[in-house]
Amino acid sequence: MQNDQDEVPTASIAVWIGLTLATCLSFWGQAVVTEERFVPALNVVANLFSIPDDIAGATLMAAGASSPELFSSFVSLFITHSSLGLGTIVGSEIFNQLVICAGAVYAAKSGSLQLNPAILIREVGFYALGIGLLYYALRDSAPDPTDPSGENHIYISFGESALVFGGYVLYVIVCANMEKIVSLFDKGTTRRDGMAHYGAIGNFSKHVLVGSDIRHSVKIDSLPFLQNQSLAHQEPAENFHELYLGRMTERASIFQRTGSSTISEDVGNGSFGGSARGTSLLEKSLRHTDLFRLMVNEVKPSDQHGLYDMEINKVEGRLSCFMWQRSYFYNKARMATHGWHLRWFTLTNHKMVSVPDRTDFEKHRIVYPPFTEVSVDEARLIIRIENEVGKRNFYIMAPSAEILATVVQKMDDTMQGHEEVERRATNGTGDSEDLDATEAAEDHVPLIELPVGGSNMEIALFFLLFPLRYLIHHTIPDVRTLDHHGNPTATLPKALLASTSCLVWLIVGSYIMVASLEALAALMDIPDAVVGVTVSAAGTSLPNYVASRVAAQNGFGNMAVSNAFGSNTFNIMVGLGLPWMLYTSIGTGFQPYHGLRDEGILQSVIVMASVLMVFVVLVSLSKFLLYRWHGIVFVMMYAGYLAFAIGQVYL
Known part of the structure; x- marks a missing residue:
């Protein structure tokens, strides 16, 4: 944090409004590009190359769904050199675990969610591994001789970042062989084809x-x-x-x-x-x-x-x-x-x-x-x-x-x-x-089609955002087209062109988001990491929250909860591990990276581990059932975390 003697920058109301609008538009734009264009394009590529579902889901599709967090990490590390990307991912972890799980159980009309033990153990286990590896990578803190403020900086080596990223390689291998792994522990449910069922039976x-x-x-x-x-x-x-x-x-x-x-x-x-x-x-x-x-x-x-x-x-x-x-x-x-x-x-x-x-x-x-x-x-x-x-x-x-x-x-x-x-x-x-x-x-409603039957707010937002909708619609090809028999018509060149266009949009959108939030943090004299774990984390995670609620409403509540932990694993091991590994090899010549100020981010990692322990205890006691009172507890815990993160600045 800056010294108390440092002068806090000031700005006009127009600048505040402009930065806030830029942040909100970047959140919305990244969410729309990801859901409406990037994920379908990657899905077409995976289908055309016949990539197995478990591998595609843990690699291409995970990268597409978590692209806002991933690109914010790259932009803040390689371009703006701030800790906002790290804060965004750490805050997203806690948001996903608490708010998404609460939203999923509340969306279930039965009032409860039955969780799949094998899948939940896998996802929670690798998420716990990710937290441990993240703590290991962030544990070194010392004053930076080049920083006149004398504040401590976090030192991250190539070996530590490679270890974090390597955890995800192990995760992909386990996902690809999950049936065989479960069959080793549960011989009684082995299928006739030698593969074990680890889903509920119907x-x-x-x-x-x-x-x-x-x-x-x-x-x-x-x-x-x-x-x-x-x-x-x-x-x-x-x-x-x-x-x-x-x-x-x-x-x-x-x-x-x-x-x-x-x-x-x-x-x-x-x-x-x-x-x-x-x-x-x-x-x-x-x-x-x-x-x-x-x-x-x-x-x-x-x-x-x-x-x-x-x-x-x-x-x-x-x-x-x-x-x-x-x-x-x-x-x-x-x-x-x-x-x-x-x-x-x-x-x-x-x-x-x-x-x-x-x-x-x-x-x-x-x-x-x-x-x-x-x-x-x-x-x-x-x-x-x-x-x-x-x-x-x-x-x-x-x-x-x-x-x-x-x-x-x-x-x-x-x-x-x-x-x-x-x-x-x-x-x-x-x-x-x-x-x-x-x-x-x-196969899907175009971005520029008026939402007939929508609320006043939905229709008003449609017209307000129509220029941006029109631009996305006409600059990124939509691969979601079918012939009259329902067969997809998208070709590989079209899917690759759409993916490339999405990457451009996501990089630009991430830069606008990171730059705007860093400017707002400077105006409010708040560390970048704190803005990351609060505002940026919630903004980039809201699309996942909406998707999880929709899934739970349609009966896929267990998938929504498991996906929350799977996204967390990707965000830590790939969203942080991959940029760190590339930067410490290309940017610093295999010397430790020390551009991150120690702004209390390690305490948030400890909070992540504590929240996970509470989740595991509650789920174990309820025999892998989530009830709505669990959702209330999760929301209260998230509110407490926000109070803790903000209190680090003002108390």
């Missing part, structure tokens, strides 16, 4: 079309089709409870509370009618303007249907309902806000189609290829539609067990219908249905 059934008949396999206690699929097989079945859509119609909210399905039967073609949803005051004022009509075709499926609605047309043999479909562009990411997206499905005796719950939905209709095999996990309400080799398999999650059973039964009819249509077309006795009658589909 009933699994398979429906296969053989000739013109559907054959059902006997239920077994396994989940083979979700093996290595975004860690879904590691999710305890207890967390897959009643799900909800979010902003639905008033009628839908009643269904959410009762958990029942409403079945409507009709004899004609249904159509999407007038809007039944609530409309914000700002949207009402814009609705009759030319700009609104130009930007929006306002009708979408949720305007007419609730989440638990099923439409059954017995005359046409048609079933329609809402289900979630897993996005191809986030299937290797451990956590993503857009990992599952809601679609309105229609199944007939001959085909299955779906449209997204968005405006102009017919432009993005998917006509699914004929399929002859369906796998069902009843505990998690998940269906896998299996296609020919080389074609995409689809993962669908039903809102309720009743809808799941009805859809699976209808899929049996659809598979038989596919066989009948193909046989008639082959014999020349009938015309095959035109399955190519739709345009190419977008």
Whole structure:
């Protein structure tokens, strides 16, 4: 910290406002670029190179999800030479562990989260190792002869930084061989293929079309089709409870509370009618303007249907309902806000189609290829539609067990219908249905599309941020495009171009964030590390918090908690270890780096270890169950940590 005699810099109100806006915009920009562009592009690269899910999740996808923290560490070390990057990562560790875990358990509608012991032990164990290695690397503190203030500086050697980074290499190896490792300790649950299940077990059934008949396999206690699929097989079945859509119609909210399905039967073609949803005051004022009509075709499926609605047309043999479909562009990411997206499905005796719950939905209709095999996990309400080799398999999650059973039964009819249509077309006795009658589909809502049905704040922020949205949309290619059968159309060159563009945006955004926060810290006479562990840590971690809440709402609460610790491990071992290792080799010629002032960051590391010990004790006593009272304790602990960090400056 500076001497008391040093004059504190002053600035005008305009400078304060400008720095604050620059900080907020950099937070928002990095979050959007990471979630909407960088993670999907890396996911496409991982899929095209067939990188195993566990390895991709721990390397490429982890780097993408934690890119704000990683680049802030690089910028503060190589460019601004401050401790803000270190403070950001240390503060993010505590935020992730406490606030994200609290948010996940509160998002679980059952009021509790069942944690997977094997996965939690792995993640917590490596996080504890990371804390130990970080303490070891930061333990050397001595006065810097070149600093006239005489304050202590932290000395970090190449060997110490390489040891920190090497811990993550070990972590990747363990992730890649987790099944084999668990099988050594749990021989009783070894699968027939020699691989052990370390996820919760659920009933699994398979429906296969053989000739013109559907054959059902006997239920077994396994989940083979979700093996290595975004860690879904590691999710305890207890967390897959009643799900909800979010902003639905008033009628839908009643269904959410009762958990029942409403079945409507009709004899004609249904159509999407007038809007039944609530409309914000700002949207009402814009609705009759030319700009609104130009930007929006306002009708979408949720305007007419609730989440638990099923439409059954017995005359046409048609079933329609809402289900979630897993996005191809986030299937290797451990956590993503857009990992599952809601679609309105229609199944007939001959085909299955779906449209997204968005405006102009017919432009993005998917006509699914004929399929002859369906796998069902009843505990998690998940269906896998299996296609020919080389074609995409689809993962669908039903809102309720009743809808799941009805859809699976209808899929049996659809598979038989596919066989009948193909046989008639082959014999020349009938015309095959035109399955190519739709345009190419977008898998996700574009950045520049108006959020119809949003709150006043959401719509106002959309217009305020529209210039930045427009710039991101047109300077970074969006790889999230599908053909009319739902297969991805992005190529490797496009994915690499998108990744490169994202890197430029993230580097610039990180520099703006670091420079603005350092300037604000100087104006407030607060050490950079303190600003890092408070403001910067919360700003860069908020996207992870949102993604974790969404995951917990959809039944993946264990994944949200495990991802919080996995992100912490990456942030310490790669976010700090890699920049330190590069700087002590390239920047200092293998001499110890001593540019970090000892501003109490080591005390925060001790707090990290203490918080982790409390978490382990609480989870052990509750037998790997998290309750909402745990969330209250976690939030109170985080508030106490903030008070401690700020108190170091003023007390």
